[in-house]
Amino acid sequence: MAADTVEQIKAKLSILDVVQPYVKLTKAGRNYKGLSPFNKEKTPSFYVNIERNSYYCFSSSQGGDMFTFIEKMEGVDFKGALKILAEKAGVELVYERANKESAGKLDRLREAMARAEAYYASNLDPNGPAYAYALSRGLTPESIKQWNLGLAPDSWRTLLESLTASGYGLPELQAAGLVKEADGKKGTWYDRFRNRLMFPIRDSASRTVAFTGRALSADDQAKYLNSPETELYKKHEVLFGMDKAKDAIRTRGFAILVEGQMDLLMLHQIGFTNTIALSGTALSKEHLALVKRYADNLMLALDADRAGLAAAQKSAIAALQSGMRVKAVSLPAGKDPADIAKDDPKDFTARVSGAKPIVEFFVETLAASETDSHRLIIEAEKVVLPLLAAVQSPMEREHFIGTASRMLGISADAIKQGLARLPKESGIGGPIDAPQRAPAAPHAPRGKASGADTIALQVRAIAVNYPETELADRLKSEYARIIGAEFPDEPIPERILFEVGIAFGEAPEPDAADDLVRTLEKNVLGEALAEATLRLRRAESANDMDAIREAAQSCTDIAQRISAL
Numbered sequence: 001m002a003a004d005t006v007e008q009i010k011a012k013l014s015i016l017d018v019v020q021p022y023v024k025l026t027k028a029g030r031n032y033k034g035l036s037p038f039n040k041e042k043t044p045s046f047y048v049n050i051e052r053n054s055y056y057c058f059s060s061s062q063g064g065d066m067f068t069f070i071e072k073m074e075g076v077d078f079k080g081a082l083k084i085l086a087e088k089a090g091v092e093l094v095y096e097r098a099n100k101e102s103a104g105k106l107d108r109l110r111e112a113m114a115r116a117e118a119y120y121a122s123n124l125d126p127n128g129p130a131y132a133y134a135l136s137r138g139l140t141p142e143s144i145k146q147w148n149l150g151l152a153p154d155s156w157r158t159l160l161e162s163l164t165a166s167g168y169g170l171p172e173l174q175a176a177g178l179v180k181e182a183d184g185k186k187g188t189w190y191d192r193f194r195n196r197l198m199f200p201i202r203d204s205a206s207r208t209v210a211f212t213g214r215a216l217s218a219d220d221q222a223k224y225l226n227s228p229e230t231e232l233y234k235k236h237e238v239l240f241g242m243d244k245a246k247d248a249i250r251t252r253g254f255a256i257l258v259e260g261q262m263d264l265l266m267l268h269q270i271g272f273t274n275t276i277a278l279s280g281t282a283l284s285k286e287h288l289a290l291v292k293r294y295a296d297n298l299m300l301a302l303d304a305d306r307a308g309l310a311a312a313q314k315s316a317i318a319a320l321q322s323g324m325r326v327k328a329v330s331l332p333a334g335k336d337p338a339d340i341a342k343d344d345p346k347d348f349t350a351r352v353s354g355a356k357p358i359v360e361f362f363v364e365t366l367a368a369s370e371t372d373s374h375r376l377i378i379e380a381e382k383v384v385l386p387l388l389a390a391v392q393s394p395m396e397r398e399h400f401i402g403t404a405s406r407m408l409g410i411s412a413d414a415i416k417q418g419l420a421r422l423p424k425e426s427g428i429g430g431p432i433d434a435p436q437r438a439p440a441a442p443h444a445p446r447g448k449a450s451g452a453d454t455i456a457l458q459v460r461a462i463a464v465n466y467p468e469t470e471l472a473d474r475l476k477s478e479y480a481r482i483i484g485a486e487f488p489d490e491p492i493p494e495r496i497l498f499e500v501g502i503a504f505g506e507a508p509e510p511d512a513a514d515d516l517v518r519t520l521e522k523n524v525l526g527e528a529l530a531e532a533t534l535r536l537r538r539a540e541s542a543n544d545m546d547a548i549r550e551a552a553q554s555c556t557d558i559a560q561r562i563s564a565l
Helices: 002-012 015-019 066-074 078-089 097-123 129-136 141-146 158-165 170-175 242-252 261-269 285-291 306-321 337-343 345-353 358-369 373-390 394-408 412-420 450-465 470-483 494-504 514-542 545-564
Strands: 026-028 031-034 046-049 054-057 062-064 150-152 179-181 189-191 196-202 208-215 224-226 255-258 275-277 297-300 325-328
Touching: 002 066, 002 078, 015 046, 015 054, 015 066, 015 078, 031 494, 046 494, 054 494, 062 066, 062 494, 066 078, 097 150, 097 158, 097 170, 097 196, 097 208, 129 141, 129 196, 141 261, 158 170, 158 189, 170 179, 170 189, 208 261, 242 275, 255 261, 261 275, 261 337, 285 306, 297 306, 306 325, 306 358, 306 373, 325 358, 337 345, 358 373, 358 394, 373 394, 373 412, 394 412, 450 470, 450 494, 450 514, 470 514, 514 545
Parallel strands: 255 275, 255 297, 297 325
Antiparallel strands: 026 031, 031 046, 046 054, 054 062, 150 196, 179 189, 196 208, 208 224
């Protein structure tokens, strides 16, 4: 299904159709250009090419086709991009029967969640106590409306009765996590959420998949209640607020992670729209993969109590192991981000500006609470060593080892010895001083020197950029003559294609790349001469007269060719 659908979509949509709703583009030769949707910039570095149906962003070093673009902009996987573009192109997604039934079931659950959200929102009376509570926490009417907060009434079956009257069966409502069966009373069902301020939880495509309910009664044992895991809601995959935060995360280059919905709403309200939140679960690999679609930097703004610091360490280790860079915001004891955002937004802004790399943050935090130097070292060994071990870059790890050494007043060697004794699962991949071996370079084709690879790639890119032109024919012929092999039919990185397209303009002359061709030939001949010279030295060492004559003649022939260029 997918391959055929992809071709149908490409036949009906151009890359311009897909990109222009997100980026204002202007014609630039054979390309279109505009400001990057991935970074804040003043000079356009984002280019689109209609002929290849591709884009490239020089400021963020990423490119691809229309599907890649939608994946990045909407935070979805390929299937999600396929669905979005199919709808835009008016192409029907045809499923096999089993898949069609599954898709139909999920659509019903999504409809039930949407109706539940609308029901809760309709109950939130601006003159009622739930609305007053939201205002007392610092939320504005605009924020309440933007996030579509609602009220689950203090009754047992009102949502159940409303949705069953609309045609939804009990199995569907149970599968959506909206109702529960009473313990010990089989067949007796009731609303899962009652007398709570309701926060809709949405996936990256802005579809409501779950809820968090904040208790409005002081007698309620569970302050916050979350939806259970369902076919729509996988806690380890969904981050609260990601649907609204992803663009800001992309442009600002980092995400702020908080613990709860109220923290997130208040930070968005004061301008930190790159904030996301956990909903009663630990930060997972799937969460981190989602964040890394938009940025490689994570800032933790978790409570300063013991539980908050433990969560911060656990989240930081997971993020560091995924290759992210992590900082933490220092919060005063007894206050969470929502409190500070309400009382003094400028104070929170200053704390974000002063956020410290996670290793420095924890050393400072431990030092502030532990005055005994011996106990401080013991605590640092428990808390800081796993963080250092999780840092993936050897150079960054070495930097933070030095930082911890200075702050703790112990030698870097002692820290390294401690790291070497940590179990492998703590994040270290071997001895701390072991160099990271780079992957072996591929062998260059016979007759083509590796030093000429970049220039050869540029020559190929020009020929591909201007197909069926005299320039392309000339470059293919010269490439084959110089390299001694046919012009390869291999993919060329989008960055190179766009670079040469920008450099050579809309309609270059047939001889526009002659200087580049001469440079390529000089590079190839230069390395051939180096190889022939090496053979001559080896032949002389072996006193092999035949080999000496052959190598000497090769050196002479190649040198003459170079001098003729």
